[in-house]
Amino acid sequence: MTDSLLDKYLEKNSGKPRKKEVIAYLAILDHLQERAPYIAKPLLQELVDQKRRLKLIASENYSSLTVQLAMGNLLTDKYCEGFPYHRFYAGCENVDQVESEAVEGAKALFGASHAYVQPHSGADANLVAFWAILTKKIQNKEIERLGKKSPNALTNEEFEKLRQLLCNQTFLGLSLHSGGHLTHGFRQNVSAKMMRAVSYSVDPDTGLLDYGEIARIAREEKPLILLAGYSAYPRRINFAKMREIADEVGAVLLCDMAHFAGLVAGKVFQGEEDPVPYAHIITSTTHKTLRGPRGGLILCQPEFSEVIDKGCPLVLGGPLPHVIGAKAIAFREANTPDFQDYAGQVVTNARALATSLKREGISVVTNGTDNHLVLLDLSHLGITGKIGENALVQAEMIVNRNMIPFDSEGAWFTSGIRIGTAALTTRGMKEKEMEMIGKWISRVLHNTRAGLDPKTGEKSRAHGETDPKILEEVREGVASLLKQYPLYPELEI
Numbered sequence: 001m002t003d004s005l006l007d008k009y010l011e012k013n014s015g016k017p018r019k020k021e022v023i024a025y026l027a028i029l030d031h032l033q034e035r036a037p038y039i040a041k042p043l044l045q046e047l048v049d050q051k052r053r054l055k056l057i058a059s060e061n062y063s064s065l066t067v068q069l070a071m072g073n074l075l076t077d078k079y080c081e082g083f084p085y086h087r088f089y090a091g092c093e094n095v096d097q098v099e100s101e102a103v104e105g106a107k108a109l110f111g112a113s114h115a116y117v118q119p120h121s122g123a124d125a126n127l128v129a130f131w132a133i134l135t136k137k138i139q140n141k142e143i144e145r146l147g148k149k150s151p152n153a154l155t156n157e158e159f160e161k162l163r164q165l166l167c168n169q170t171f172l173g174l175s176l177h178s179g180g181h182l183t184h185g186f187r188q189n190v191s192a193k194m195m196r197a198v199s200y201s202v203d204p205d206t207g208l209l210d211y212g213e214i215a216r217i218a219r220e221e222k223p224l225i226l227l228a229g230y231s232a233y234p235r236r237i238n239f240a241k242m243r244e245i246a247d248e249v250g251a252v253l254l255c256d257m258a259h260f261a262g263l264v265a266g267k268v269f270q271g272e273e274d275p276v277p278y279a280h281i282i283t284s285t286t287h288k289t290l291r292g293p294r295g296g297l298i299l300c301q302p303e304f305s306e307v308i309d310k311g312c313p314l315v316l317g318g319p320l321p322h323v324i325g326a327k328a329i330a331f332r333e334a335n336t337p338d339f340q341d342y343a344g345q346v347v348t349n350a351r352a353l354a355t356s357l358k359r360e361g362i363s364v365v366t367n368g369t370d371n372h373l374v375l376l377d378l379s380h381l382g383i384t385g386k387i388g389e390n391a392l393v394q395a396e397m398i399v400n401r402n403m404i405p406f407d408s409e410g411a412w413f414t415s416g417i418r419i420g421t422a423a424l425t426t427r428g429m430k431e432k433e434m435e436m437i438g439k440w441i442s443r444v445l446h447n448t449r450a451g452l453d454p455k456t457g458e459k460s461r462a463h464g465e466t467d468p469k470i471l472e473e474v475r476e477g478v479a480s481l482l483k484q485y486p487l488y489p490e491l492e493i
Contacts, residue, residue, distance in 0.1 A: 004030050009490065021065040022490040028072060044493055051487045054397045054437065054478055058232075058373040058420025059259065061291045062427070062487065064333060067326045071293060075322040083118075083309045095321045102324050105331030109265050110276050112299035116308045117327055118319040119296025122258040125283035126183040128311035129298060130194065133225055133252050133281070134166050135314070136307045168196060171225035172218060172251070174209075175199035176411065177403045179233030179375075181256060198223065202233070202405050207366040209233075211241045218249045228279070229256030232402050232418050234354075234369040236260075236269060239278040246280075255279035260371055261297075262289025262422065265334045266343020280304060289346060289372055289422045291339075292330025295323050342425060346372045349421040352431040356438025362445065365404055365416065373420045376445075377404050383450050385414030387464035391448040392417070392441065394466060395474040413461045427485040436481065440474045 006026040010018065032040035055062075075095065081088040084096045084103065099117060106115035119125035139151070142162055148154055154162060171191075174180030178201040182189045185197030198221050203210045218226060226246040228237050239255065246253035255275035261284040263269045264276070275282050282299040286292035300308050312319060333339065347370070354364050354374045365375035378388050385401030392399050402418035409415045419441070421434065447467040453460040 005033075005491075005493070006030050008492065012492075019490060021069060024069055025065050025491065028069075047488070047491060048493050051493075052396060052479065052482060054482070055423040056392075056397055056399045056419040056421075056437075058400075058418050058422065059288050060420075061288060061422045063287065063291055063293060063326075063330065065488065067293050067329050067333070070326040070329055071322045073322055073325075075325060076320070078321055079318050080321055081312050081318055083116075095319075095324075098321055098325045098328060099319070102328035102331065105328050105335070106297060106299065109331045109335045110282075110299055112276055112282070113302055114300050114305040114308070116298040116300070116311060117295075117324050118311055118316060119283075119298060120316065120320060120323075121294070121296045122181075122256070122283060122285035123183050123296075124316060125258075125285075125296035125298050126181075126191065126256060127315045128308065129254055129281045129283050130171070130191065130225070131314050132300075132304055132307040132311070133254070134169060134195075136304060137224060137252065138166055138169060167194060169225075170196045170198055170221050170223040171227060171254075172198045172200060172214075172221055172223040173225075173227035174230055174233070175201045177407050178202040178405050179230040181229070181231040181258070184227055184229070184256070195224075204406055207405050208235060209237065211238065211245070214242075215245045215248070218245050218251065222249055223251050225254050226251040227254045227256060228275070229254075229258070229283075231259060232373065232375055234350075234364075234366050234371060234373050234375050236273045236370045237275075238272050239275045240272040243278040252281065253279045255282045256284070257282055258285040259288055259373070261285065262291060262334065262339075263343050263347065263371060265290060266340045266346075268340075268343045268347055281308070286327050286330060289343070290330065290334060291422070291426065292334070293323050293326035295320070295327055297327070345430065346421050346425045348431060349425050349429065349434045350374055352434040353419070353421060353438050356435040357442060360439055360442030360446075362438075362442050372422050373418055375402065375404060376417045376419065377415060378417060378445065379404075379415045381445055381448075383445070383448055383464055384409050384461045385416050386412070386462050387448060387450055387460075388417050388445055391444050391464055391466045391471075395440065395444045395471050396478045397437070397441065397444070397474075409461065424485075427487060429481075429485055433481065433485075436477070440477060443470055444474055 079089045080092045080095045084100045102117040103115045173184035176186045183191045185192045200214045200217050228242045243253050280301050284297045286295045286297050350369045350372050354368045358364050363377040363380050389401040399417050399419050401414040402416045403414050404416035407415045447470040448464050450459045451463040451465045
């Protein structure tokens with residue numbers, strides 16, 4: 001039998017204060033090692049890996065043990081279609097309390113008039129928002145025009161015409177190569193198949209949003225939905241200008257703030273950079289910079305509250321009340337002065353990292369950042385993003401390759417790498433550490449070259465070669481740094 005992690009913790013802390021959340025967490029790990037070792041083994045290895053690596057993926061973070069513990073309970077066994085105090089199943093009184101807490105917590109955190117906390121992910125939240133807008137703005141009006149009460153009252157011919165009408169609506173979002181998300185109209189994503197998707201791009205010279213060009217496209221296309229938000233755009237958005245454009249063409253302004261929700265919650269994005277006063281509907285994840293559990297969230301103005309609350313059965317399946325409970329905890333954790341300090345440091349760290357990288361000769365898209373992420377252009381180094389990603393992983397720095405504006409390498413190999421500071425800031429690192437990490441990234445990338453494709457003998461887009469001495473030196477530096485900023489230090493594995 002595997003040695004008990006809990007027994008080791010209790011023995012080491014004999015006579016000292018012990019943290020209840022640590023005891024609970026270690027007890028769960030012990031139980032899994034005994035009953036489900038095939039799950040416990042990779043789980044424990046993931047903990048080891050995260051402790052010894054620099055997590056630089058912009059969409060990842062570290063949630064609290066309390067958030068994680070909240071998801072492992074019998075609420076997972078409960079069906080609760082509907083919304084608080086309006087369910088299609090009996091016996092949901094306790095779920096109503098949990099979900100109401102999450103709803104009120106989200107409203108208080110963001111200053112929103114309505115919140116819907118059931119989406120399982122950011123992609124799900126976007127689908128709910130899309131269909132809610134289609135329902136409110138198109139379907140309901142068409143059914144009223146036909147003198148019917150609901151879609152069920154339509155004839156088959158009428159319903160087919162309605163379906164075609166819905167699918168012919170246009171939405172306008174940021175292109176994938178400019179930093180938009182897959183759900184913003186990428187042709188291989190369902191978002192581009194359920195409606196007519198049109199894209200706007202960043203300025204090819206500056207890499208920045210051109211609001212005049214966005215307005216021109218909007219006037220030409222007359223979209224039902226104008227989508228503002230990003231997955232890999234290193235600057236901020238002026239939502240007042242986006243709302244002006246939406247109002248001019250009669251569009252609904254939808255904001256996807258999945259990446260920067262924590263910066264909104266932490267009062268870093270204020271005024272015209274805060275989407276809440278301007279967007280009709282806001283979607284988000286609850287992890288990333290918000291530092292909660294993996295899940296989704298929707299905020300909206302009163303006009304859309306009723307239809308948004310019908311995300312199940314409109315799009316979603318049964319809600320996940322155990323995850324909703326964890327969201328409620330995360331919202332409270334974020335509604336504190338400490339979290340505001342954290343959010344501010346995330347941006348400070350990103351700027352420090354971008355400055356360090358530029359100083360070391362790495363090309364930074366838009367020449368810097370105003371948020372939590374930095375986008376690197378590796379084309380001047382003669383390697384693809386995939387080669388760079390692999391090299392940095394060997395140096396214990398976890399990043400993800402990403403397209404840069406107008407990327408000729410496509411979405412698989414890419415010409416860029418996206419890095420973020422949310423997770424490292426959670427570990428307590430600041431500007432000095434960012435400067436050091438920037439130097440390490442630069443050393444690895446500058447000492448990596450494309451290898452040869454074993455099949456063609458030509459320069460490879462996937463496989464590279466990095467100076468092993470440089471890799472070893474950087475790994476030693478990373479290990480030394482992480483000893484100063486241990487992750488979940490009480491969880492000794």
